[in-house]
Amino acid sequence: MAYLIDIIIFQAAILIAVYCISTVLPLDFRFPGWSYTQCGVELPDQLAKRIDAGWPLRSGEVRINQICEVSQIGSEKQRYLQTGVSRQTDNGTSGQWLTIPVDADDNPVIGPVFVYSRVISGIVNIAFLAFAFAYFSANGRRTIGKKLLGLRVQSVDGKSPGFGTEFRREILKFSPYLFFIAAAFAFSLFPVFPTEDFDALLRMSRDGYTLLNNGAATFNIILGIAALIWWFLPFIFWRGQTFYDRICACKVVKS
Incomplete structure (x- = not known):
């Protein structure tokens, strides 16, 4: 609970500072997880017709087309095309989806996805969060969350x-998240799609092609489980220490 209180306070302070800086300097801040997505922008007729031709509907299928805009603090909006079909089966509703970035003219952009700015x-x-936590926990000080709950490192x-x-x-506390960032960067170096021909990709999606994103999703699940073990397993057998406490010869005590 103390960690949640502190992370909300410190992250809010960082986001406010970033917002103030972004109004003065044309920097590209893209904090993962701090974004707003709005979908529903209609497709241009030419693109919609191209999708219909490359991915024709089968009996019982319904077409779903939309362009989504992702907004992040200090960063220009990013636009993505989401196209797919849904169908009713005996087990419920199923569907196939294809998500591709589009440029300012709503033309699909296919190729490697680089995430340097996000990394x-x-x-x-x-680094800012670690500095804030460390500064307010070192040399006898305590963060607000620890003060409220009567804890000390x-x-x-x-x-x-x-x-x-x-x-x-x-x-060390944030190391799973840092590893996740490194993994996302590694995945971004490889092409997500096997072809840069949008029409060919539509045909492959129609025939059930599964994007390489599934491999990334599986990796993210494994990493998420490892992160949960790193952060929460010690609390099941709580003795005042997490794994990173043991490495640093520290412990959390009531005071």
Whole structure:
């Protein structure tokens, strides 16, 4: 609970600072998870006809076309085409989907997806959070969340850890998230689609082609399970230490 209180406070402060900076400097801040998506923009007639020709409907199928706009603090809107079909089966509704970025003229953009700005923003965000947590936990200080719940971080010998130890502890705390960012960057270096021909890709989607994103999704599930183990398993057998506490010879105590 103390962590949730602190993460809300520190992340809100960072986002406010980023918003103020972005109104002055033309920087591209794209913090993962802090975005707003709005779908429903109608497709141009030419693109809709192209989709109908490349992915004709079969009996019982319903076409769904839309363009989604993703807004993030300090960043220009990103636009994505979502096209697919849905059908009723004995087990409910099923569907096939194809999601592709589009340019300002709503033309599909196919190729490798690079996420340099998101990687940099994600790392900077974690660095700021780790610094804030470390500063307000080192040398006998406490974060607001820990004050409210009467908690304190101290070394196993009963002393107050310095800033260096606390910063290392916080980096280790966020290490699953940093690994997730690195994995996302690694996946972005490879083409998501097997062809840059949009019409050919439509035909493949019609025939049941599964995007490589499924492999990324499986990896994300595995990483998510590992992160849950890293963050929450120690609380099941709570003795005042998480895994990163043990590495840094620290513990959380009531005070």
